Amino acid sequence: MWIQFLGTGDAFCSGGRFQTCFLVKVPDYCFLIDCGATSLLAMKQSNIDSNLIDGIIISHFHGDHFGGLPYFLLDANFSGKRKRALTIAGPPGVAVRVEELLVTSYPTVDIDHLTFAVEFIEFRENQNIAMGPLQLESFPVVHVPASLPHGIRVNHHNTTLAFSGDTGWTDNLYKIADSADLLICECNFFSTELPSHLNYRKITVERDNFNCKRIILNHLGKEMLDNMAACKLECSSDGMIVEI
Numbered sequence: 001m002w003i004q005f006l007g008t009g010d011a012f013c014s015g016g017r018f019q020t021c022f023l024v025k026v027p028d029y030c031f032l033i034d035c036g037a038t039s040l041l042a043m044k045q046s047n048i049d050s051n052l053i054d055g056i057i058i059s060h061f062h063g064d065h066f067g068g069l070p071y072f073l074l075d076a077n078f079s080g081k082r083k084r085a086l087t088i089a090g091p092p093g094v095a096v097r098v099e100e101l102l103v104t105s106y107p108t109v110d111i112d113h114l115t116f117a118v119e120f121i122e123f124r125e126n127q128n129i130a131m132g133p134l135q136l137e138s139f140p141v142v143h144v145p146a147s148l149p150h151g152i153r154v155n156h157h158n159t160t161l162a163f164s165g166d167t168g169w170t171d172n173l174y175k176i177a178d179s180a181d182l183l184i185c186e187c188n189f190f191s192t193e194l195p196s197h198l199n200y201r202k203i204t205v206e207r208d209n210f211n212c213k214r215i216i217l218n219h220l221g222k223e224m225l226d227n228m229a230a231c232k233l234e235c236s237s238d239g240m241i242v243e244i
């Protein structure tokens with residue numbers, strides 16, 4: 001599994017970083033995890049054609065995680081003249097949320113009349129769902145409830161990529177991380193404690209309780225960036241590539 005961190009910043013693009021978006025490739029499938037409002041720009045800076053993308057997984061309905069979908073869909077429609085279907089997976093109600101976002105952004109664009117079909121898959125709690133060759137698991141996490149926040153695990157053959165989504169502390173993080181090859185974990189703050197986000201100190205204390213091979217921190221806010229020199233855990237940066 002080949003992973004490029006396209007966006008590693010918080011909602012405010014602290015440090016000039018793009019909002020959350022990861023490009024992931026397995027031999028037979030290419031997908032995004034989250035598509036923040038800045039994601040099309042991040043893709044174009046890395047010369048990534050939207051036609052390469054088979055599917056997009058959305059962790060929750062906040063603009064810095066799914067606000068880039070209207071631009072992605074329009075680019076695929078008008079620039080890419082995309083023909084093959086695009087799959088979008090996300091929390092329950094994902095089809096309505098994406099359609100509302102698209103029609104609010106571009107009132108004359110109808111998701112049912114693009115040059116390609118959009119197929120939606122809803123997360124189902126405690127169930128694996130298939131997305132192409134992938135098996136997805138989703139777990140509720142602790143963030144703004146109206147955004148339906150989820151952590152996810154993406155399984156492909158014997159490889160597991162885990163992602164916390166946006167969350168404060170929850171024991172579900174142990175399940176999300178369990179036996180994963182990589183956990184991408186949000187770390188919005190260095191030491192500030194909020195119920196809706198994690199901080200570096202808490203992740204450091206819990207690191208040995210996560211049963212995963214590797215942890216990389218993302219969603220880095222200003223306080224975290226200001227304290228990077230003190231960080232011993234691995235942090236992501238825009239454009240960084242890892243293989244697991």
Ligand SMILES: [Zn+2]
Pocket residue numbers: 010011020062064065166219
């Ligand atoms: Zn966020």
